[in-house]
Amino acid sequence: xxxxxxxxxVVAIIISCIGLIICQTAKKKAEAEGIEIFSQTLDExxxxxxxxxxxxxxxxxxxxxTLGDADVNIVGGYTEPYIEIVNIREGSYMMTTSNRIIxxxxxxxxxxxxxxxxxxxxxNGFRNYVHRxxxxxxxxxxxxNIYLPADTTVHSIDIKIENGDVSVTNLNADIDLMVDxxxxxxxxxxxxxxxxxxxxxxxxxVYLYETTLNSFDATIYTAGDVTTRAFTFxxxxxxxxxxxxxxxxxxxxxxxxxxxxxxxxxxxxxxEEKGGTxxxxxxxxxxxxxxxxxxxxxxxxxxxDYIPLNDIGTDTDTESDTESGADTGEAEE
Numbered sequence: 001x002x003x004x005x006x007x008x009x010v011v012a013i014i015i016s017c018i019g020l021i022i023c024q025t026a027k028k029k030a031e032a033e034g035i036e037i038f039s040q041t042l043d044e045x046x047x048x049x050x051x052x053x054x055x056x057x058x059x060x061x062x063x064x065x066t067l068g069d070a071d072v073n074i075v076g077g078y079t080e081p082y083i084e085i086v087n088i089r090e091g092s093y094m095m096t097t098s099n100r101i102i103x104x105x106x107x108x109x110x111x112x113x114x115x116x117x118x119x120x121x122x123x124n125g126f127r128n129y130v131h132r133x134x135x136x137x138x139x140x141x142x143x144x145n146i147y148l149p150a151d152t153t154v155h156s157i158d159i160k161i162e163n164g165d166v167s168v169t170n171l172n173a174d175i176d177l178m179v180d181x182x183x184x185x186x187x188x189x190x191x192x193x194x195x196x197x198x199x200x201x202x203x204x205x206v207y208l209y210e211t212t213l214n215s216f217d218a219t220i221y222t223a224g225d226v227t228t229r230a231f232t233f234x235x236x237x238x239x240x241x242x243x244x245x246x247x248x249x250x251x252x253x254x255x256x257x258x259x260x261x262x263x264x265x266x267x268x269x270x271x272e273e274k275g276g277t278x279x280x281x282x283x284x285x286x287x288x289x290x291x292x293x294x295x296x297x298x299x300x301x302x303x304x305d306y307i308p309l310n311d312i313g314t315d316t317d318t319e320s321d322t323e324s325g326a327d328t329g330e331a332e333e
Contacts, residue, residue, distance in 0.1 A: 047140050053082040062156040064103040069163045070142035076171030078147040086143040230306035236290045244297035248304040257282050257289040265298040
């Protein structure tokens, strides 16, 4: 290394140290004067939270999430829409809002940061990189929480996660949901939409409780089950590997065109074993259909004894207090 390079390196270190001292001094002074200098705040559980409220008159059609290790929770029953980014340090993700689309990406690398003029990354100050650096910070779960009203303008949510779970609850809105999870579960409960859900999971389970959809498409690439209860739908298409599928339909089974194939398992219709395959052509003109193929695991299809909720996702100022969680309990493995 040339002597000039050593000089620049020493100068850079000195400037960085000065910057750290200034940031910590400014932080203490701001705290003493009650001035908030960070966009993230700490809640009562020591979670670092950034809140993004949809501004008055702002219309967003789509939300794109590309996350590393994080959970996503989508909750209905709110008067005003907003997003929470929890325990994801500012400066380690990109959030952009353009063309009526909200995008959040936590998988950015140093190249993305250096190319911020193209990627949409915004540098919000060196202070955010040293925020809470000296605090006793426990490792809390990273989350992105989306709170929506029934009359939301958001009609599409696309979620890609490396490791984490997706939960959608108490939501009644016309939203297309696309979920892509490498390792984790997706659970939909008390959820009604005239659109559909598409789930692609490498390792993990998909649960649908008291859910009404137009269409449901799921692919389990390696291992995981699909479990439904009080499920109302027009079309289902599931492809699974090492996958058991349980379809608990609120509609009469005779209304559906049914094509079920359990290559190394059993097909069971209303408690009756049908062997490895089962086909049924309905004379009903509605065009309802169920297609399931698994290379390992059983396929069970039953007429549900449950009645789905007719009124979910009512607007309140806070989260609606439903009893659906108590009814469903933990998913059976």
